[in-house]
Amino acid sequence: MIMIDWSGYIGLILQGALVTLQLTVMGCALAVVAAFAAGLGRVSRFMAIRMLATTYIEFFRGTSIFVQLFWAYFVLPFAGITLSPMQAGVLALGLNVGAYGAEVVRGAIKAIGREQREACVALNLTRRQAMRHVILPQALPLMLPTFGNNAIELLKGTAVVSLISLNDMTFQAQVVRAQTGSTLIPFVTILVLYFAMAWVISRGMRWLEHRVTRGLDGVRA
Amino acid sequence: MTAPIIRIDNITKSFGRLTVLDGLSMNVMPGEKLALIGPSGSGKTTILRILMTLEHINGGQIEVDGGQLFHMEKAGALVPADERHLHTMREKIGMVFQHFNLFPHKCVLDNVTLAPMLTKGVPRADAEKNAMVLLDMVGLADKAKSMPSQLSGGQKQRVAIARALALSPKIMLFDEVTSALDPELVEEVLNVMRKLAEETDMTMLLVTHEMGFAHDFADRVLFFDRGKIVEEGKPDDIFSHPKQERTQAFLRKIIAAGHRV
Numbered sequence: 002m003i004m005i006d007w008s009g010y011i012g013l014i015l016q017g018a019l020v021t022l023q024l025t026v027m028g029c030a031l032a033v034v035a036a037f038a039a040g041l042g043r044v045s046r047f048m049a050i051r052m053l054a055t056t057y058i059e060f061f062r063g064t065s066i067f068v069q070l071f072w073a074y075f076v077l078p079f080a081g082i083t084l085s086p087m088q089a090g091v092l093a094l095g096l097n098v099g100a101y102g103a104e105v106v107r108g109a110i111k112a113i114g115r116e117q118r119e120a121c122v123a124l125n126l127t128r129r130q131a132m133r134h135v136i137l138p139q140a141l142p143l144m145l146p147t148f149g150n151n152a153i154e155l156l157k158g159t160a161v162v163s164l165i166s167l168n169d170m171t172f173q174a175q176v177v178r179a180q181t182g183s184t185l186i187p188f189v190t191i192l193v194l195y196f197a198m199a200w201v202i203s204r205g206m207r208w209l210e211h212r213v214t215r216g217l218d219g220v221r222a
Numbered sequence: 223m224t225a226p227i228i229r230i231d232n233i234t235k236s237f238g239r240l241t242v243l244d245g246l247s248m249n250v251m252p253g254e255k256l257a258l259i260g261p262s263g264s265g266k267t268t269i270l271r272i273l274m275t276l277e278h279i280n281g282g283q284i285e286v287d288g289g290q291l292f293h294m295e296k297a298g299a300l301v302p303a304d305e306r307h308l309h310t311m312r313e314k315i316g317m318v319f320q321h322f323n324l325f326p327h328k329c330v331l332d333n334v335t336l337a338p339m340l341t342k343g344v345p346r347a348d349a350e351k352n353a354m355v356l357l358d359m360v361g362l363a364d365k366a367k368s369m370p371s372q373l374s375g376g377q378k379q380r381v382a383i384a385r386a387l388a389l390s391p392k393i394m395l396f397d398e399v400t401s402a403l404d405p406e407l408v409e410e411v412l413n414v415m416r417k418l419a420e421e422t423d424m425t426m427l428l429v430t431h432e433m434g435f436a437h438d439f440a441d442r443v444l445f446f447d448r449g450k451i452v453e454e455g456k457p458d459d460i461f462s463h464p465k466q467e468r469t470q471a472f473l474r475k476i477i478a479a480g481h482r483v
């Protein structure tokens with residue numbers, strides 16, 4: 002029986018973990034931007050903006066991340082936009098999860114009741130001021146738990162990028178498996194790593210939630 | 223002779239098929255303290271909400287302090303008001319709500335300073351100084367740093383009054399501001415309003431079921447039923463010698479329900 006030197010292979014998987022981490026962080030950043038843009042767009046008083054936001058949300062929720070990724074990587078070049086695998090991955094993941102996040106943003110905004118809005122009118126705030134100083138600060142704590150779930154979904158979704166030959170953690174595990182013939186060790190390793198990353202996200206979100214709700218008791222009914 | 227500060231001219235208001243106000247006209251003089259009374263559903267709240275531009279009207283015109291509320295002049299014609307016009311009109315009017323509607327994520331002081339800072343560009347230091355004067359007037363200077371959730375209902379409502387006053391509106395609207403309060407907290411809010419009525423020349427419109435308070439507070443009482451003014455007059459006349467059968471019946475019912483007149 003041949004002894005395998007695992008340290009080199011684990012190193013490969015850790016390199017993949019770094020790629021997965023990058024994808025997750027940048028994808029989440031894009032998702033948050035897209036979620037707020039589209040979520041606020043959904044409650045805009047301008048119909049054109051509402052329709053644009055709705056189209057984006059419905060399109061990205063109605064097609065699979067798999068198809069979106071292939072479009073970003075293989076079809077966009079025909080339109081003159083060539084993306085690196087990392088860019089295509091971030092774009093597809095960010096816009097996909099952002100579409101789900103947009104509905105969370107919209108729902109949280111709607112959950113802040115009529116009474117708060119009317120107080121803003123009576124105090125002569127503009128819609129923008131009301132949104133920024135009264136509605137969003139109260140809506141944010143309502144969004145965070147679901148945002149946390151979305152971030153974990155995004156993390157789990159990163160594995161699809163191996164399909165466009167980006168060497169993320171899952172891709173590297175398959176490489177190691179092919180080279181060593183061992184399935185158990187690489188896949189146990191990535192299982193643990195995925196779980197650890199998800200755990201960090203969920204802890205981080207809980208910490209954030211705790212921070213933004215401080216002194217806010219009574220807001221969340 | 224001074225001109226009315228509010229002129230309501232033949233307005234109609236419907237919610238779907240339900241017509242709540244049908245050709246209502248009334249005037250309010252500057253500095254006048256007006257009490258609007260009447261049975262539930264008679265349209266009292268709707269009138270205040272229309273004046274605060276929280277509801278639009280289906281017909282008629284309203285003039286506030288010399289300007290059209292829902293219309294503006296453009297090339298000599300009256301056209302529906304845009305956002306900007308509504309903002310200039312809202313500067314003249316403040317409203318206190320039945321359920322206070324404080325901003326729960328802001329401390330008492332920030333609740334009071336937010337609007338002056340945002341809408342009038344008042345520097346924070348000045349806004350806070352003015353807010354402390356107002357909080358002192360409503361007896362809550364020591365609660366400036368408290369969160370709304372830490373206050374009683376009566377305290378919340380007094381903060382809401384200070385918050386509305388911070389914009390120094392010419393007209394204040396009060397919609398049943400004590401009816402969500404425990405009975406023992408009603409008086410502290412009414413005291414603040416008495417003080418306001420005595421010490422300022424603000425025009426005040428009050429919707430209330432507290433007949434005793436309406437009697438002491440108002441210069442004129444309007445009795446509404448089904449969106450129409452059935453009877454109006456000085457508090458003594460309305461409460462002691464109501465002429466209309468419907469007013470008499472309403473007051474009898476209120477007294478039977480244990481309210482003080």
Ligand SMILES: Nc1ncnc2c1ncn2[C@@H]1O[C@H](COP(=O)(O)OP(=O)(O)OP(=O)(O)O)[C@@H](O)[C@H]1O
Binds near residue numbers: 260266268
């Ligand atoms: N947003 C709305 N949609 C539909 N109907 C409404 C709405 N607001 C008020 N109404 C109806 O309009 C009528 C007048 O309501 P309003 O609240 O002005 O009465 P009110 O005199 O203030 O009564 P109360 O003493 O119970 O507060 C009622 O029949 C009410 O149901």
Ligand SMILES: [Mg+2]
Binds near residue numbers: 267268398429
């Ligand atoms: Mg009412």
